[in-house]
Amino acid sequence: MKQYILVLLPLPLSRIFTYEVSSDAFHLAQIGIRVAVPFGKNKIQTGIVVGYTDDVPTEYEVKSIEFFLDEEPIITIEQLKLWKWISQYYMCSMGQVMKAALPKSFLLESETTLVLKEDSIYSQEDLTDNEFLIVEALENKAVLKIEDIMSITERKTVMPIINNLIAKDILTLKEEVRERYKPKTENFVRLHENYANDNDLRTLLNTLERAPKQKDVILALFTLRAKYGDFIKRSVLIERSQSSSNTIKALLDKEILVQEAFRIDRVKSNKEKGSELKTLNTDQQKAIDNIKLGFENSKPVLLHGVTSSGKTEVYVRLILEELEKGNQVLYLLPEIALTTQLISRLQNYFKHKVLVYHSRYTTNERLETWNHILASKEPYVIIGARSAVLLPFSKLSLIIVDEEHESSFKQFDPAPRYNARDTAIVLGQLFNSRILLGSATPSLESYYNVKSSKYHLAQLKRRFNNVLMPEINMVDLKQKHRKKKMKGHFSDTLIAAIQECFENQEQVILFQNRRGYSPFMECNTCGHSPQCPRCDVSLTYHKYKGQLRCHYCGFHTAAPTQCASCTSNDLSTKGLGTEQVEQEFKELFPNHSILRMDLDTTRGKNSYQTIINQVENQEVDCLVGTQMLTKGLDFRNVALVGVLNADSMLNFPDFRSHERCFQLLTQVAGRSGRTNKRGKVLIQSYSPDHQILQQVSVYDYHTMYKQQVEDRYQFKYPPYYRMIKITFKAKDITRVQEAANWFYKGLQTLESVGQLLGPEFPAVARIRNQYLMNIFLKADKKHSIASIKNHINKVKSSFESIAPYRSVRCVIDVDPY
Incomplete structure (x- = not known):
């Protein structure tokens, strides 16, 4: 009997795909588990099982899965609910949310390889020079990658040659699937079992009298065994014995030592006891009492505390209470720089109960942190920048968004273009968690929510120790x-x-x-200023590298010594x-x-x-x-x-x-x-x-x-109006204008819900050789945002079906600020 599962793929597609699973493997298809599936022509994709179905789609051929990748789910039900909300609110596909949420190491790579066809018959006379080179290489090496072919033929375009060999029935293409994740390993050494008894060991030490450095290693190994056991980390042994890798290698070659590689955790753990908490002052204690009052009323709380008022100490007390209950805490920060300093402060208090997750960590480090949060039942405070809101929490009871006013919480490119602060509030609702936003300068939107009684306000009006404001x-x-x-x-x-x-x-x-x-260089003779060849913007002068650089596309060139327009040497920086x-x-x-x-x-x-x-x-x-x-x-x-x-x-x-x-x-x-x-x-x-x-x-x-x-009310801006920006991108300026104008006409019925602006070129109208045009929709909050988005999606669907506009990319950004 055939059974079917629904699989979400990390692609910008609006649908979820149906795949067939054999009856004997169907019990493995848990929701949230990874599965390798065929997609497109000979490609393998990593998907997530998100449901089951009895309905077989007729618009495409349902394929069978390749294999399951996990024994247990790596995604929680709450995560899938959050992904769905992000997809609907920020008008993107769930696949795009999945791609942003999962560490890249979770996604298998599928790579095209070439192999000789079995029993293929060919004559050298029938082959061109390049075809012969490829076939000869495959006879010596069973599998070649596309880049290998490019290297062998010294050509960048090799597909015509490959297609000819396929047509001649000489070679075939295969998809090789490989795991991106590589566990971190470290080399450990131990004494060979041949020297387990005292007599053999005594004989060994005597024979090493002529190799004093090797003897020092063996003696150091025995000293370290008392602390570490039989297996000693190779680097520790080298340091303790003051020897070198060559000395260890010599002992391994003589089979005196045995080396093994052990998998180690990238998530570092500090088991020491935490520091004592600082004593709170009266203002901080009042703020905590007020915050708890807001929590009791099931409202997000905004902590408006002046700079250096001791907000972090307030957070620490609230975190400690949740950790003592065995719960998880999410601590969001806008910048990695802040994360760096805060980690040190929180580790002083909570030691091994602190986990960190942000983009400066390697993809393997992020994957191990993800698995740590997913599998461990221990209480943790998870510190991270924007993407940490997408982690697989299980017992999340408190969410702190520090510096909540920061624009860094907003993701601009690529999709999903979400705001981590607003997403955290929805995440808190899914877990029934307490939500605390903190800032010395709250965003107007958050303070407006206080005035509208949606948020509860707590304040710290004075600096710690009553130090005067600067x-x-x-x-x-x-x-x-x-x-x-x-x-x-x-x-x-x-x-x-x-x-x-x-x-x-x-x-x-x-x-x-x-x-x-x-910001730019200018010729004092003719006024010429060097421009980016790919963007409509001046190049910024970076003196320490002697370069002009574009801060939009990354283009750079050597700083000129004379004007490119009039050849004058009279150049100055502005x-x-x-x-x-x-x-x-x-x-x-x-x-x-x-x-x-x-x-x-x-x-x-x-x-x-x-x-x-x-x-x-x-x-x-x-x-x-x-x-x-x-x-x-x-x-x-x-x-x-x-x-x-x-x-x-x-x-x-x-x-x-x-x-x-x-x-x-x-x-x-x-x-x-x-x-x-x-x-x-x-x-x-x-x-x-x-x-x-x-x-x-x-x-x-x-x-x-x-x-x-x-001013915002008068000119129809947030927090009174919602904003949606629709951007059009293409290399042809005329095509961009035509596409934007067509889309605008499809939206004109929405003028009754607010204000429609554009289409208009932005201040920088060309980036990476693509021209941009924007349409802005300002919608009064009393109108249904869901119906407005539904209308925009219908217009977009029609737009994408028009052949001349397929070269134009349409990007929708909800709350584009």
Whole structure:
């Protein structure tokens, strides 16, 4: 009897596929288990069993599965429910959610290989030179990959040659399936059983008198056996005996030692007892009581606590309560840099109960963390960036979203374009978990939910130990330039404040929200500025590499010495980036050290930690960086924060620019004066009287919120309206315009639910040689968002069936901010 299962594939397809399973194997088909299935022409895909069916589809031939990959499910029922919600809310396929959620090591790779056909008969005269080379290689090596063929023939296009050999019935193609996951192993050694008794051992030591280094290894092995048992890690034995790999190899060759490779866990565990908790002050205890009141009312809680008010200690107490109950806690952070510093703090308290999951970890490390959470019944606090919300939790009782206002929680590309903060709230509802959002500068949407009684509010209005908030002063760049009191981009006021800090042996943070040396180069003769050949944007000058780089597509070229347009040598850089701040600082303060924290200096797995350690250990006097600096970092000796130019944030063409400017400046100001002494902040600007800067200077979040929500209501923006952005991409600008206009006409009936804007080119209208056009839909919240999305999907389905538009990619982004 044939039986059928429903299989979800990691593909951008809207449907779930039916596969046949033999009756004797059907009991293995548990929901959430991986299965290898044929898909397309000779391809193998990894799917997830998501259900069963008796209905056999007629539109395609139902194939049999290849084999099951797991004995137990790797996906939970709650995860599948969350994937379905993400798919429906963010208008993407469940397959795209699956691909984003699963570590890549879970997905089998299928690779095309070539083999000679059995009993194939051919004559050398019938073969071309390239065909002969391939056949000759296959006679010597049974299997070849496509790249092997390319190497043998020294050609990039080899499929015509391969197709000819297939047509001549000489070779055939096979799909080779291989597992991506590779367990981590380490070499251990032990004494050979030939030397188990004392007499044999005594004889051995006597024979090694002429090889003292080898004898030292054997003696060290016996010393270590008391601690580790029979098997000793090879690297530990080498270190203890002060020998080398060659010495160990010699003992292995003589069969005195035996070596075995053991699988080890990449998830490191610290079994030591945790540190004692800090004593909470009155404000923190009141905040905890208030948070629990919100939990009792089954509402998400927003903790609005000023910078350095001790929010982390509040989180620690709540985490401890859940761990003592045997539950899991998810602690979401917007940036890996924050994760790095917080791991150290939480491991001090919870030791082996801390697990970490983010993109800087290797895919094998992430897979082992995934399996650890899935299989272990122990309580854990799982710290991670955005993707950690997709892990296979089982006893999740508390979700903490720290720095909840951060845009880094939003995934922009590829799909699913989800917001981890909002997804965490839905995840909490699935598990009936408590949800705590924390920030010194809450997003307008979250604070609006407080005002609408959807969220409960808890507050920490004072810094820990009643330290005063940093004193914020504005520096008018117009006046400083007029009075010639600038040295590069540093005002005399900022220079004097930095000098005072150094005299007091204190540290400084400098903030400039743009990496590189300068945003662009310009010819002073003709005004030409080098542009990216693939994007409509100027190339950014990176001095430390001597390159011009595109921050959109990654294109780079050597920095020119003369103008490409008029050949003039009179070139200059315009604008300010972190590299230039670093260089000017070194010229102004040659006796003081500086580090830079931006995307260019933090690409390595441990680069964040290295920089953070150097600042924490006071090995560096100044840290300059981009918005990475604003995100909750805790440096105890920083007394001054300098903002080189606040105007670029104020004038950015985005409806959230004023809110984000307030958040960035308030957060970076909070890095100053985090111990007993009041810190100082200097913000340089050409518009020091701007209302946002004035609100920042007195920490007036409430006035900022009131003014911004009034503007949002007037101009139909969130939190009063929902936004959906539809982007069209293609290499042909005319085709993009035609496609966007066609789609717009299909949406015009939606104008009754809000406002339809576009189609229009964005500020950067071409990226990676693809032209972009956007349509924005603003929908009043009183209208059904489900019916609106349903209408958009119908229009998209019709759009994709039109042949001329198949070269145009349509991307839908729900809540695109």
